[in-house]
Amino acid sequence: MKHIGIVDITTIGACICANAIVAEAAKEDLLGRHPEFTMHAFSFYRYKELVVKQNWSGLADVILESIAILKNAGAEFIIIPSNTPHYAIEIIQNKSPLLVINLVDVVVDECCNRNYKQVAILGTKFTMQGGLYEKPLREKKIMPVIPDERACERINDLIMNEIIPSKVSPDTVEKVKKDIKQLNCDAVILGCTELPEVYDEKKLGLPVIDTTRLLACKALEFSKRI
Secondary structure (H helix, E strand, O other): OOOEEEEEOOHHHHHHHHHHHHHHHHHHOOOOOOOOEEEEEOOHHHHHHHHHOOOHHHHHHHHHHHHHHHHHOOOOEEEOOOOHHHHHHHHHHHHOOOEEOOHHHHHHHHHHHOOOOEEEEEOOHHHHHOOOOHHHHHHOOOEEEOOOHHHHHHHHHHHHHHHOOOOOOHHHHHHHHHHHHOOOOOEEEEOOOOHHHOOOHHHHOOOEEEHHHHHHHHHHHHHOOO
16 A cells, blocks of 8 residues: 655644544454555644745645655655645645645535535635635535634634644534534535544534545545555
């Protein structure tokens, strides 16, 4: 199996993804064989500063530094288990010495496969309001649903100030859940790889596209290709 390189933007999301690769492989192989993978992380502040400034070319440069390290460690292709950095995916793919799987494409294809017509997008404010998923979804005749400004603020705050630093408040989780359940949609995209820490289909009572685990499945599938 091919060696997977994992660019760790937020360690929670990257570790959920890595664990999902192992778990999915175990479902298919009684001996628990899974592909080799290597994860590399810079300090999160390097990414956060660039995202806040929406400096996507600068963000791409940092991710490409990480890819170079992963390549030297033996990685044969790359996944980035974080949604917002995919604003820079074209730059990254064009400059990367290794193939980089596009998480957004994987998610939109899954929405098509499930025949969803209206899908809510959850994530950081940049992911929800910046159009990361809107154009790709509309091209597939799927209506993107964006939470209102107040809900976007709450969701963003939950991600950045509670989930990532591991300071989750059950009260915040419940308030955001109420916001989500008011959305008029067939399903929700957990468009932040940390959101599966607090939400899933059972907790929300809605169909969910778990971008973290979906990427893990895609990486496992790709690792087996000759």
